[in-house]
Amino acid sequence: MATYHIETYGCTSNQGESRQIEQALREGGHYPAPSLDEADVAILNTCTVVEKTERNMLSRAKELEGETTDLIVTGCMALAQGDEFTNAGVDAQVLHWDEVPEAVLNGECPTVTPDTEPILDGVIGILPIARGCMSNCSYCITKFATGRVDSPSVEENVRKARALVHAGAKEIRITGQDTGVYGWDNGDRKLPELLDRICSEIDGEFRVRLGMANPGGIHGIHEELVDVFDRHEKLYNFIHLPVQSGSDDVLAEMRRQHRVEKFKEIVDTFNAELDYWTLSTDFIVGFPTETDADHEQSMELLAEVRPEKINVTRFSKRPGTDAANMKGLGGTLKKERSKAMSSLKMEVVAAAYESMIGTTQDVLVVQDGVGDSVKCRDGAYRQIIVQNASEYGLSPGDFCTLEVTSHQTVYAFGTPVSLN
The missing domain is CATH 3.80.30.20 (tm_1862 like domain)
Structure with missing residues (x-):
């Protein structure tokens, strides 16, 4: 079991992702540390709205690096500008939100x-x-x-x-x-x-x-x-x-x-x-x-x-x-x-x-995503995101068939072709 400290910056979407990270950690038997200096790992969920915010994220990452054994950086800046942390000499794992619980494990x-x-x-x-x-x-x-x-x-x-x-x-x-x-x-x-x-x-x-x-x-x-x-x-x-x-x-x-x-x-x-x-x-x-x-x-x-x-x-x-x-x-x-x-x-x-692009996949909608999107799982449990989900009337628990249109490395995007 590990103790963790998590800090979240930015919009309500980031707050929601942090809640999902914490939920997964608690399900895995981990628990929040009473204080930062007692944490086995620190998790920084970042924002990247403006240049000043980016400088603040880099500064906070450096501070956390000096106060904890392991640092994980996730969130918008990590995904869009992950190299900035490396270039700044921050010793951290830069991960997608979904990857954080496994890394803490x-x-x-x-x-x-x-x-x-x-x-x-x-x-x-x-x-x-x-x-x-x-x-x-x-x-x-x-x-x-x-x-x-x-x-x-x-x-x-x-x-x-x-x-x-x-x-x-x-x-x-x-x-x-x-x-x-x-x-x-x-x-x-x-x-x-x-x-x-x-x-x-x-x-x-x-x-x-x-x-x-x-x-x-x-x-x-x-x-x-x-x-x-x-x-x-x-x-x-x-x-x-x-x-x-x-x-x-x-x-x-x-x-x-x-x-x-x-x-x-x-x-x-x-x-x-x-x-x-x-x-x-x-x-x-x-x-x-x-x-x-x-x-x-x-x-x-x-x-x-x-x-x-x-x-x-x-x-x-x-x-x-x-x-x-x-x-x-x-x-x-x-x-x-x-x-x-x-x-x-x-x-x-x-x-x-x-390799999935252009294929059709039967999926289950399992969770709401960021903004007006939903997260789906196909028959091999690969994650496919449907954006503008409200236009299709999709919500968690629905089954549908998607055409995979693109991907972003660790997940794909799809468009519904039929609703089950």
Whole structure:
């Protein structure tokens, strides 16, 4: 778990984005710090209306950089003039709003609410299916809070999912520290059965997104799992499979329960069975034992598997973990490696969204966006923005068909061609 400090400047849209960031952080088990100097990470949500505002944003970023361990800069100036922070010598991660929660997570498993009860937020239902995990990663503090995996029965989770749908959920997000090991504590991994039953036994028009599943937990059930994806349209063709490094040596030091080959076997299986799907993965850059050669192996793996969603996190020590006792790499080196991987990431993700232009996609409207826009998800959980949504009468919970017209690197824009 991490403590955070967030500052927001600018219009009400920025205020709304900050609320969404905080919501995601709280759902992941993070909490606001009592003060800036007690925060693990500071988040600066920027404005870029006039030149004076830009100077103020750069000045505030420099102040925050000196007062906290990690700084994340997001918002309008970060998106429009992200290089200004680098040119000013600010040591920060410059990220899109949607990327901030994953960056704060620092490669750790999410921490679900203590009672693992479902949450309904608008048309999005969040269903924690279990607490805890079966891993013992050397950098992760979450395990101290959650312990080993504790899995309710499939019947109980199906009942909770049904209640969310009856309450108005159109998208159910399956969450947990590691969804791939659901049921392991009871002698059998039950994730494929759970997903199959939610999609087949619950009436209604809704979609299901599977949350983070570590490769070590998924490997061994990946063939059964991809069959469930292939059979159910309600299930987004999306899997979050955090590899963390392309180096087996680093993975061993991290005490991850997989090696690169296992990760690639899972990806190859999904590639063989699904025509259109999204691979989401995470990389930790600058782990204390990471050499130049290790980093290059991570870069090569990213270029080879070409995930459509990639979270790049600079390693940050968590108190009480074994990795915190390792001699760390210098901040400049971590920054250089992060910048190189983030640049490659943007190329890979942009190519994926570029390939969507001209296609038609059936989507679910999941959230209001900035101004008169809505955020939609297609069958592979890729984000498509519809502008001037009121002209089409679109609101969260609607299903429609879009033509993808353009993209902005990490999301696409679309125009409705039919409303369902």
